[in-house]
Amino acid sequence: MVVQALVERVPCEMPPSLIEQADEREKVRHLVRLLRAGVPRHLAERTAEGGDERRRDAVERRLKAEFLLRNVAEKERILVTESEVDSQIRAFASRQGWREERARSYMEGRGMVRAMREEMSEGKTVEFLLENASTTELPPDEFARRHGRPEPEAEAPAAPEAPEGDE
16 A cells, blocks of 8 residues: 555656566466466466556556655665575475575576565565654645545435335
């Protein structure tokens, strides 16, 4: 919720070429997920190609969120320490029943350590934002105006009840 509010309220234009690249990567990821799930190739390809506009909008929102969270983390000096990363690698190794060295090698070989560090940084940044957020209660009409929703309608008077026996 806080990330969505950040993306909606902070003006930030992403370069179209960056959005296109990220959209293409997301399309490929979706295709891979479908193929791994056993969907026939022709159907998976058609499905991955569909939903272009919706996927592109989601990709753009995600890019904006990542950009804004990274900027907050840099400004506020929110860091993920090596010991925090090591702890997560040990936890992964334990869940897999592997030695820590094997887990680290596996994760590094697939770019997972960098992705995990980014995810941990985003999580810490969201926590920071939540801890430091201030809230303001708004009357319903002001809330509706700010969020582009129609103003709540006044309650219509109840229709008079028909007298019993007059059917």
